[in-house]
Amino acid sequence: MEYDVVVVGAGLAGMRAALAAKNNGVSVAVITKVHPVRSHSNAAQGGINAALTDRGDTWEDHAFDTIKGSDYLADQDAVEVMCREAGQEVINMEHMGVIFSRDAEGKLGTRAFGGQRQARTFFVADFTGQALLHVLYEQTIKSEINVYEEWFILSLIINDEKCEGLIIMDIKSGKIEALKAKAVIMASGGLGRIFEPSTNALICTGDGMALAYRGGAQLMDMEMVQYHPTTLKSNGALMSEGARGEGAYLINANGDRFMETYAPNMKELASRDVVSRSEQTEINEGRGVDGCVFLDCRHLGEKVINEKLSQIKELAYDFANVDMTKEPVPIRPGMHYQMGGIKTNIDGETKIPGLYAAGEVACVSVHGGNRLGANSLLDTLVFGRRSGEHASDRTKTERFSSIDSKLIEDQKTLIQGLLDQPNDSEMFGSIRLDMGKTMNEHLAVFRTQQGMETALTKISELKNRYKTVHVPDKGKVFNTNLIFTLELGFMLDCAESIVISGLERKESRGAHTRIDYPDRDDNNWLKHILVSLKNQNKIIEYQDVKITQWETQKRTY
Amino acid sequence: MEIELKVKRFDPEDAKNTPYFKGYKFDIEESATVLDSLIKIREEIDGTLTFRCSCRSAICGSCAMVINGQAGLACNTKLLDLTSKSSNEVLIEPVNNLPIIKDLVADFKPFWNKIDATNPWLQPNGTPPKQEYMASNEAMLNLANVMACIMCGACVSDCTVLNVDSNFLGPAALAKSYRFIADPRDDADKSRLSEMNESGGVWDCTRCMQCVEVCPKGVDPMGKIMETREKIMEAGMTNTFGAKHATAVSNHIEHSGRIDEFRLPLQSKGIFNFKEIIKLMLPGLRFALKKRAPSPFHFKNPNQTFVKKLFKKVEK
Numbered sequence: 001m002e003y004d005v006v007v008v009g010a011g012l013a014g015m016r017a018a019l020a021a022k023n024n025g026v027s028v029a030v031i032t033k034v035h036p037v038r039s040h041s042n043a044a045q046g047g048i049n050a051a052l053t054d055r056g057d058t059w060e061d062h063a064f065d066t067i068k069g070s071d072y073l074a075d076q077d078a079v080e081v082m083c084r085e086a087g088q089e090v091i092n093m094e095h096m097g098v099i100f101s102r103d104a105e106g107k108l109g110t111r112a113f114g115g116q117r118q119a120r121t122f123f124v125a126d127f128t129g130q131a132l133l134h135v136l137y138e139q140t141i142k143s144e145i146n147v148y149e150e151w152f153i154l155s156l157i158i159n160d161e162k163c164e165g166l167i168i169m170d171i172k173s174g175k176i177e178a179l180k181a182k183a184v185i186m187a188s189g190g191l192g193r194i195f196e197p198s199t200n201a202l203i204c205t206g207d208g209m210a211l212a213y214r215g216g217a218q219l220m221d222m223e224m225v226q227y228h229p230t231t232l233k234s235n236g237a238l239m240s241e242g243a244r245g246e247g248a249y250l251i252n253a254n255g256d257r258f259m260e261t262y263a264p265n266m267k268e269l270a271s272r273d274v275v276s277r278s279e280q281t282e283i284n285e286g287r288g289v290d291g292c293v294f295l296d297c298r299h300l301g302e303k304v305i306n307e308k309l310s311q312i313k314e315l316a317y318d319f320a321n322v323d324m325t326k327e328p329v330p331i332r333p334g335m336h337y338q339m340g341g342i343k344t345n346i347d348g349e350t351k352i353p354g355l356y357a358a359g360e361v362a363c364v365s366v367h368g369g370n371r372l373g374a375n376s377l378l379d380t381l382v383f384g385r386r387s388g389e390h391a392s393d394r395t396k397t398e399r400f401s402s403i404d405s406k407l408i409e410d411q412k413t414l415i416q417g418l419l420d421q422p423n424d425s426e427m428f429g430s431i432r433l434d435m436g437k438t439m440n441e442h443l444a445v446f447r448t449q450q451g452m453e454t455a456l457t458k459i460s461e462l463k464n465r466y467k468t469v470h471v472p473d474k475g476k477v478f479n480t481n482l483i484f485t486l487e488l489g490f491m492l493d494c495a496e497s498i499v500i501s502g503l504e505r506k507e508s509r510g511a512h513t514r515i516d517y518p519d520r521d522d523n524n525w526l527k528h529i530l531v532s533l534k535n536q537n538k539i540i541e542y543q544d545v546k547i548t549q550w551e552t553q554k555r556t557y
Numbered sequence: 558m559e560i561e562l563k564v565k566r567f568d569p570e571d572a573k574n575t576p577y578f579k580g581y582k583f584d585i586e587e588s589a590t591v592l593d594s595l596i597k598i599r600e601e602i603d604g605t606l607t608f609r610c611s612c613r614s615a616i617c618g619s620c621a622m623v624i625n626g627q628a629g630l631a632c633n634t635k636l637l638d639l640t641s642k643s644s645n646e647v648l649i650e651p652v653n654n655l656p657i658i659k660d661l662v663a664d665f666k667p668f669w670n671k672i673d674a675t676n677p678w679l680q681p682n683g684t685p686p687k688q689e690y691m692a693s694n695e696a697m698l699n700l701a702n703v704m705a706c707i708m709c710g711a712c713v714s715d716c717t718v719l720n721v722d723s724n725f726l727g728p729a730a731l732a733k734s735y736r737f738i739a740d741p742r743d744d745a746d747k748s749r750l751s752e753m754n755e756s757g758g759v760w761d762c763t764r765c766m767q768c769v770e771v772c773p774k775g776v777d778p779m780g781k782i783m784e785t786r787e788k789i790m791e792a793g794m795t796n797t798f799g800a801k802h803a804t805a806v807s808n809h810i811e812h813s814g815r816i817d818e819f820r821l822p823l824q825s826k827g828i829f830n831f832k833e834i835i836k837l838m839l840p841g842l843r844f845a846l847k848k849r850a851p852s853p854f855h856f857k858n859p860n861q862t863f864v865k866k867l868f869k870k871v872e873k
Contacts, residue, residue, distance in 0.1 A: 097679030102694040429600030472604035
């Protein structure tokens with residue numbers, strides 16, 4: 001099987017890339033381990049940012065908010081690209097049929113969102129991600145793009161340091177095949193399941209990041225893991241920032257609106273790392289209840305809640321037994337997003353020719369040390385499109401290579417090896433839980449040298465335990481136990497790179513806050529940390545942050 | 558609390574190839590959902606148990622299954638709501654009306670094929686404006702209700718028509734079609750309405766309310782089907798059994814306050830549709846012989862004036 005461009009992942013970035021490539025006249029296939037509309041993009045709630053000039057907004061303003069939000073770790077040329085192209089991307093989505101909320105005149109409506117001085121977040125009630133994802137799926141059907149639904153990626157095919165395709169497995173039959181490609185776009189999403197709890201779906205297991213890493217690509221800024229300020233205690237579910245955008249307050253056990261102290265200007269709408277740190281401080285200093293503070297939406301009134309926050313109202317009801325219109329909802333910071341990922345340039349190219357990346361799996365970097373809410377949906381669309389365009393252009397001068405069938409046999413041997421492991425050892429679940437708890441303890445809002453060293457040792461131990469992991473399901477058809485076990489291997493690789501990067505960065509910046517290095521150190525650390533593998537050895541490199549027009553400043557909200 | 562889950566298993570690679578129930582008894586927190594208990598089973602008790610799930614918060618649509626006889630999402634169904642002092646047993650089966658691949662995993666290909674068959678993408682005429690299409694927030698809010706559909710398949714599982722007639726497009730596909738019919742920016746109304754008017758379309762719904770009952774997102778597929786029927790009739794497409802039936806019932810109630818059971822089938826088929834009328838005669842005769850046929854003499858409802866007032870009020 002061969003296609004000019006193969007996209008891994010059918011979320012927003014993946015489908016946007018596939019559409020761009022198809023429109024550019026090349027053959028395209030999308031590989032996805034779940035049906036496209038099951039992709040985790042559907043969980044994004046709040047909205048998508050764009051500066052539309054007919055509202056007196058400028059892309060420069062949006063860019064500055066983003067760069068400040070990133071704690072100056074974002075590459076400014078990439079941010080400029082994203083913010084300049086945002087408006088057109090939102091209009092494109094509306095033309096495709098997205099049911100954005102409207103203002104009284106019938107134009108696209110906006111809401112305020114964290115870290116931005118102007119309301120420029122376009123939204124669909126509080127299920128913007130799902131609304132965008134379903135429309136892209138509609139366009140995928142319309143464009144007749146080949147979707148390999150419920151196929152799992154086992155490895156990249158890298159020859160002479162060039163990416164030439166993938167080895168994939170059909171989940172429904174266990175069949176393993178090679179897929180030849182002139183370009184592979186990795187759009188496989190984040191790695192939230194490395195942490196426990198997390199807002200992320202169970203499918204977010206860092207597959208693409210780990211495979212690219214194993215193939216020799218660089219992972220950048222992995223220590224920058226975002227803890228979202230408002231997640232539910234019971235299942236870590238996300239309570240959209242849109243609530244605070246509509247005017248909700250954060251209060252502590254005493255009923256005080258504590259953000260007035262930590263961020264006197266923007267208060268609840270300061271950037272997420274600032275808010276999470278504030279909440280965690282309140283909780284640590286005894287002003288929380290059961291490890292939580294509260295999201296208070298009562299004063300917003302039923303009309304606003306029912307029209308604009310209907311989904312989170314259901315979530316609070318179903319998963320926290322709270323009626324948002326009458327009581328404050330207990331929330332706490334929870335792992336949510338990976339700012340870091342596979343290093344790419346502004347066209348989605350990685351260090352490996354033929355391998356691209358876009359969306360949460362990638363790190364361009366536009367989010368730097370902290371992502372602003374509603375910038376992720378934008379990131380996926382802008383860089384999904386750019387990757388699709390650039391990759392498809394590239395294929396016009398590339399040729400297919402022949403694939404060594406031994407690569408398929410190697411994967412079959414690997415899988416048989418897993419299935420043959422003795423059944424007295426543990427299954428994937430306990431290893432993953434231990435990893436999740438460790439990461440949530442030592443790589444959360446506040447970090448220490450000792451804590452991260454403990455985490456690194458623990459991950460080593462877990463990798464050893466993984467060597468003898470037991471897979472009780474020996475079947476070929478829909479063997480989910482095998483899939484989860486393979487995903488665990490990906491997660492362990494990613495977790496290790498997070499801790500290594502965290503130990504390396506000896507300062508506090510964005511989401512990476514160290515009690516032993518509490519200040520930001522621009523003199524020594526205005527640079528990215530890159531981790532890669534060379535002959536099984538871990539290499540750490542640095543890359544200076546690209547500055548165009550905004551000099552670093554002290555960051556207060 | 559102690560819980561016993563009876564899960565319908567099916568191993569496609571087993572020579573015997575028949576489904577069977579497997580019971581799992583264990584302790585779990587009171588606040589747990591059905592999904593929590595299934596995950597506990599596959600991570601701690603029986604790693605071969607296979608089912609789809611992803612987001613755990615009712616937005617991805619992966620975990621639809623039949624729980625104690627009714628379709629729903631495993632992730633937002635609380636165990637406490639299914640058990641009582643007398644019974645801590647919960648029955649879990651895969652969704653109905655779709656082939657089963659393994660255990661609780663159904664083959665959704667027929668489901669997706671029906672969605673795809675409705676040409677589910679916006680079809681505006683002409684070139685798009687430079688900025689956004691103008692539209693009212695009211696129109697968008699109306700669409701938000703049907704766009705909330707997460708394609709979980711619960712409605713399709715419990716649809717009583719799909720249970721006997723796989724030609725029916727089904728509540729999910731029909732609701733998806735409505736989403737475009739009701740979108741002011743879509744210009745393909747005529748072709749969409751015409752397709753929904755065909756066999757297998759909106760007129761095959763028996764209004765059993767099951768889809769409304771089981772939808773985890775409050776989409777009300779039946780309501781969307783009914784609105785599509787209205788739009789079809791407003792567009793003048795009234796030459797179907799369904800449209801004629803609806804018109805006849807409406808006329809009977811308006812004029813006499815009761816349905817005229819003798820004339821209704823004749824008017825639904827079309828009183829000049831001799832071929833169909835003759836087909837009705839044989840069963841009609843059988844009914845008459847058993848003294849079960851409706852009388853050709855039609856009396857008005859004694860409260861007819863009141864009914865007429867009600868009718869006029871509803872029409873407004």
